[in-house]
Amino acid sequence: MSLRRLGLDPRTKIVLVIACSIAVMSPAGNRFVPYALLLAIGLAVWEGEWRRAAGLPMVAAAMWMLGWLLPVWWPNPLTAIISIACVYLIRFLVAIGVGAHLIATTSSTQLAAAFRTWRIPRPISVTLAVMLRFFPVVGTEAAAVLDAMRLRGLIGVRGLMRHPVLSVERFTVPMIAASLRASEDLSASAILRGLGSHRIPTSMNAPRFGAPDLVLVLLVAALAAAALLLPAPLT
Amino acid sequence: MSTEAQTTAPTDAALQRPRFSLRFSARDLLRVAIFAVIFIVATYVIGMLGILSPLVWLVIVLFQAIVGGVTVILFLTRVKHAGMLTLFGIVVALFYLLSGNTLLSTAGIIVLALIAELILWAGRYRSKWATIWAYTVFGLSFFTPFLPLLTDRQAYFASSSWTQMGDDYVRASDTLLSTPVIGSLAGGTLVASFLGGLLGSAILRKHFVRAGLA
Numbered sequence: 001m002s003l004r005r006l007g008l009d010p011r012t013k014i015v016l017v018i019a020c021s022i023a024v025m026s027p028a029g030n031r032f033v034p035y036a037l038l039l040a041i042g043l044a045v046w047e048g049e050w051r052r053a054a055g056l057p058m059v060a061a062a063m064w065m066l067g068w069l070l071p072v073w074w075p076n077p078l079t080a081i082i083s084i085a086c087v088y089l090i091r092f093l094v095a096i097g098v099g100a101h102l103i104a105t106t107s108s109t110q111l112a113a114a115f116r117t118w119r120i121p122r123p124i125s126v127t128l129a130v131m132l133r134f135f136p137v138v139g140t141e142a143a144a145v146l147d148a149m150r151l152r153g154l155i156g157v158r159g160l161m162r163h164p165v166l167s168v169e170r171f172t173v174p175m176i177a178a179s180l181r182a183s184e185d186l187s188a189s190a191i192l193r194g195l196g197s198h199r200i201p202t203s204m205n206a207p208r209f210g211a212p213d214l215v216l217v218l219l220v221a222a223l224a225a226a227a228l229l230l231p232a233p234l235t
Numbered sequence: 236m237s238t239e240a241q242t243t244a245p246t247d248a249a250l251q252r253p254r255f256s257l258r259f260s261a262r263d264l265l266r267v268a269i270f271a272v273i274f275i276v277a278t279y280v281i282g283m284l285g286i287l288s289p290l291v292w293l294v295i296v297l298f299q300a301i302v303g304g305v306t307v308i309l310f311l312t313r314v315k316h317a318g319m320l321t322l323f324g325i326v327v328a329l330f331y332l333l334s335g336n337t338l339l340s341t342a343g344i345i346v347l348a349l350i351a352e353l354i355l356w357a358g359r360y361r362s363k364w365a366t367i368w369a370y371t372v373f374g375l376s377f378f379t380p381f382l383p384l385l386t387d388r389q390a391y392f393a394s395s396s397w398t399q400m401g402d403d404y405v406r407a408s409d410t411l412l413s414t415p416v417i418g419s420l421a422g423g424t425l426v427a428s429f430l431g432g433l434l435g436s437a438i439l440r441k442h443f444v445r446a447g448l449a
Binding site for chain 2: 095128131134138187195
């Protein structure tokens with residue numbers, strides 16, 4: 001029964017992503033990076049997303065080596081530039097890791113219900129919910145266009161640098177055309193199902209603050225306390 | 236309901252001068268949503284090419300600004316009343332915020348969208364050059380993720396590890412994070428988004444008008 005499966009309230013997830021992003025991007029944000037990374041991995045494991053759970057620490061480790069170890073072993077301007085880029089990007093990596101959980105586990109109806117309880121203006125909440133529904137469609141079309149380009153050997157950084165305008169055109173034109181065609185049906189069905197009507201819909205499983213949310217809040221409080229009290233490894 | 240009448244008979248709407256209305260029909264919202272998704276996916280796919288090396292990363296930002304132009308210019312041909320570009324900016328900014336962007340960048344994108352909306356409004360939502368200039372402003376949104384580099388520059392040099400890393404290192408990072416370099420990145424983004432607007436307008440004429448999509 002997927003409906004009765006314990007899940008987080010979408011509002012908890014939204015607040016969590018924004019809080020993580022504020023903590024990690026603040027001037028002393030590197031102090032929070034390892035703990036936010038632990039949180040992102042924990043969320044991925046909880047949802048059984050093994051690829052994300054394995055990928056996050058691997059990318060973070062690579063960035064840590066390039067950003068912190070490489071300039072000590074071999075100090076020169078080039079490694080310094082790479083190091084700065086990695087020190088900056090590792091913050092984005094952990095914030096995106098937590099954000100990926102929200103995007104992957106929230107359905108568009110749940111997101112709409114969450115925004116409704118927050119009284120977010122209708123144009124914004126409806127548009128964001130529809131975007132969440134459109135992402136897989138446009139993603140599939142983009143992947144198909146990329147496959148076709150790969151088949152003809154049109155892909156790669158070298159080609160992009162040599163013929164920038166042509167590469168951009170060859171990718172975007174078919175992708176936009178295919179996505180617009182695919183979106184026509186979805187739009188028609190969404191309007192038929194009452195999207196954008198001024199009545200307030202009721203949801204089958206309304207967002208509620210439950211036991212999983214409480215566990216998560218306590219866990220995040222513990223991680224934040226650890227980040228503030230323990231000596232920071234990444235400064 | 237005048238907005239619903241517009242969606243069923245777009246030819247009537249095209250003849251009138253646009254009235255100032257912030258009422259969105261369901262079809263308007265869907266249109267904003269689909270173009271916002273195309274915008275994000277197209278720039279993400281181009282951005283993935285930049286993962287290969289941190290050195291390409293800065294150049295890729297310029298490419299993203301060019302690619303975004305094609306999407307936004309096509310979107311703007313379908314905008315017939317006020318507020319749609321602002322809504323586009325808000326949802327794109329909020330989506331980036333939900334997937335882990337900074338608050339500063341989110342606020343920056345919304346402000347840029349408002350300025351671009353003003354430019355469009357000055358062109359009465361019909362002028363081709365107004366759409367190109369509006370995108371030139373909105374294209375600066377690709378620069379907003381770098382804003383924290385400007386604000387917490389001191390924090391980078393205050394940490395203890397910088398002192399152990401040698402003079403070369405500090406000098407190189409000082410040049411990379413200096414205001415002229417970041418400023419020229421902003422200038423480059425501005426030029427790239429202007430080119431993106433021109434390219435978008437050319438591609439529109441070459442492909443989408445012919446295919447009946449514009």
